[in-house]
Amino acid sequence: MKITELSIDISARVVNGLGKSGGRAADGGISLPFLISMAQQAGDGDHVDIGSLYGASAIGVALMKKEAGLEGDVYCIDPYNTEKRDQVVHAAGEMQSDVSASAEALMANAEQFEVELKLVQAVSDPWPEELEDNTFVSAYIDGDHTGDGPTRDFENLRGRVSGYIGTDNFEEEYPDVVKSMLYAADSEDWFILYKNLIFIAIRRIMPMRSDQVYPQAMLAR
Numbered sequence: 001m002k003i004t005e006l007s008i009d010i011s012a013r014v015v016n017g018l019g020k021s022g023g024r025a026a027d028g029g030i031s032l033p034f035l036i037s038m039a040q041q042a043g044d045g046d047h048v049d050i051g052s053l054y055g056a057s058a059i060g061v062a063l064m065k066k067e068a069g070l071e072g073d074v075y076c077i078d079p080y081n082t083e084k085r086d087q088v089v090h091a092a093g094e095m096q097s098d099v100s101a102s103a104e105a106l107m108a109n110a111e112q113f114e115v116e117l118k119l120v121q122a123v124s125d126p127w128p129e130e131l132e133d134n135t136f137v138s139a140y141i142d143g144d145h146t147g148d149g150p151t152r153d154f155e156n157l158r159g160r161v162s163g164y165i166g167t168d169n170f171e172e173e174y175p176d177v178v179k180s181m182l183y184a185a186d187s188e189d190w191f192i193l194y195k196n197l198i199f200i201a202i203r204r205i206m207p208m209r210s211d212q213v214y215p216q217a218m219l220a221r
């Protein structure tokens with residue numbers, strides 16, 4: 001997976017811009033270049049962001065679509081429920097940080113970056129009724145990190161995403177996130193695309209080598 005120059009540039013702008021407006025990108029934005037590159041390579045089509053906080057991940061993808069000339073809307077799913085948020089934003093580095101995000105702050109940040117986000121203010125499981133028939137080329141899971149939350153997010157996206165699903169916090173601190181992606185990779189329709197630091201992306205499975213659809217020169221590498 002190529003980490004694009006555009007993704008690195010946008011990540012820096014988003015992290016700096018949110019810092020100035022009193023927001024922040026989760027984990028200092030270290031996963032943003034990997035997410036944005038993944039969405040860029042997914043191409044034209046809608047993207048869904050589960051767990052948007054101040055909007056770093058969603059704004060990053062929306063800016064990329066705008067600047068790379070890709071079609072598609074960016075949907076955000078976040079309940080902005082304080083009690084629930086405090087349960088999940090508990091990694092050591094995050095403990096003392098400001099987590100006062102709200103739907104209003106998300107929209108103000110989108111306006112600051114001159115992008116449009118479509119917010120569904122709800123939890124991602126059960127899957128929101130208004131998105132029942134939507135399909136996406138890419139998705140990002142960064143909402144409920146505990147219990148069966150991450151696996152339910154994969155299950156809800158599994159049949160709705162045609163390209164790639166990225167997830168943050170694939171690390172020891174979040175065993176339920178790790179479990180969800182190992183489960184996904186063990187499914188019949190999804191497999192690992194790549195992993196960088198705490199970001200992991202999965203993809204719909206490609207034809208098997210034994211299906212003989214690949215040129216021999218590619219297989220010989």
Ligand SMILES: C[S@@+](CC[C@H](N)C(=O)[O-])C[C@H]1O[C@@H](n2cnc3c(N)ncnc32)[C@H](O)[C@@H]1O
Nearest residue numbers: 025026051052053056057078123124142143144
């Ligand atoms: C780690 S933050 C997301 C960070 C954001 N993606 C970024 O790039 O800065 C987690 C967010 O998930 C949201 N959240 C928690 N439980 C959720 C759920 N069940 N469905 C959707 N969002 C959820 C919280 O409100 C919080 O805003």
